Amino acid sequence: MQERKSFLIRLIEKAKTKKPRQDILPSEKPALDYWEQKSLDSELLDAAGKGNNPQVLQLIRNGADLDARGGDCVTVLHRAASIGHTQTCALLLKEYAKSGRDVKKLITAKTRSAKRTPIYGAAAYGYADTCILIIEAYEKAGGDVKKLIFSKNRQRMTPMHSAAWNGHARTCALLLGKYVSEGGDVNDLLAARDKERKTPLDRAADGAKPQQTQTAQFLRFMASLPGAFFESFGECVA
Numbered sequence: 001m002q003e004r005k006s007f008l009i010r011l012i013e014k015a016k017t018k019k020p021r022q023d024i025l026p027s028e029k030p031a032l033d034y035w036e037q038k039s040l041d042s043e044l045l046d047a048a049g050k051g052n053n054p055q056v057l058q059l060i061r062n063g064a065d066l067d068a069r070g071g072d073c074v075t076v077l078h079r080a081a082s083i084g085h086t087q088t089c090a091l092l093l094k095e096y097a098k099s100g101r102d103v104k105k106l107i108t109a110k111t112r113s114a115k116r117t118p119i120y121g122a123a124a125y126g127y128a129d130t131c132i133l134i135i136e137a138y139e140k141a142g143g144d145v146k147k148l149i150f151s152k153n154r155q156r157m158t159p160m161h162s163a164a165w166n167g168h169a170r171t172c173a174l175l176l177g178k179y180v181s182e183g184g185d186v187n188d189l190l191a192a193r194d195k196e197r198k199t200p201l202d203r204a205a206d207g208a209k210p211q212q213t214q215t216a217q218f219l220r221f222m223a224s225l226p227g228a229f230f231e232s233f234g235e236c237v238a
Helices: 002-016 034-050 053-061 078-082 085-098 105-108 118-124 128-140 143-151 159-165 171-182 186-190 200-206 210-224 230-238
Strands: none
Touching: 034 053, 034 128, 053 085, 078 085, 078 118, 078 128, 085 105, 085 128, 105 118, 105 128, 118 159, 128 143, 128 159, 128 171, 143 171, 159 171, 159 200, 159 210, 171 186, 171 210, 186 200, 186 210, 200 210
């Protein structure tokens, strides 16, 4: 019995003096379980929607997934773009690229129900600077800017339909400018029809609010101009 007790004491003393393994780096994080990952991803989606950049960065460092999806399959970029958090969008896109992933995937990710990409939310609420940031990031990644601006959701609406319907003339102007600067035909964008066969002008004219009326007037004016005008217009606006 005494011999067995002595053996146990030696084992305990050996455990106390055992050195940590040198092949495990202090910076390495233990693998997250399913619920820990879900919690971090949910916090990241929430922080992106609030434009809380320090928290976004910390959550990414802690292992939150930039490809995380919330309700209706919204991404972190959907959340930030629809609230107009341009700097948060820039941070998310930068970190996404740093992780070795293709930013075009994040920019073209669609919601489940409406099939909207992040640029739709930004355009619908008139966040022109956010739209431009997304477009420029897509271009830098080698994406087709004309295709992005002319993309359609489940209702066959382009981002400009969304901007026009909500009376955001400046956003319409910037989308037109970028489209033309990339060699697109302005008439294609102005004449694009959604599922109800309505153009962006029709959508703007549907509303009775002053900003919708002004947007409709702007689009009518743009449609009346000769094609040569849009070459310089694209360079100025874009």
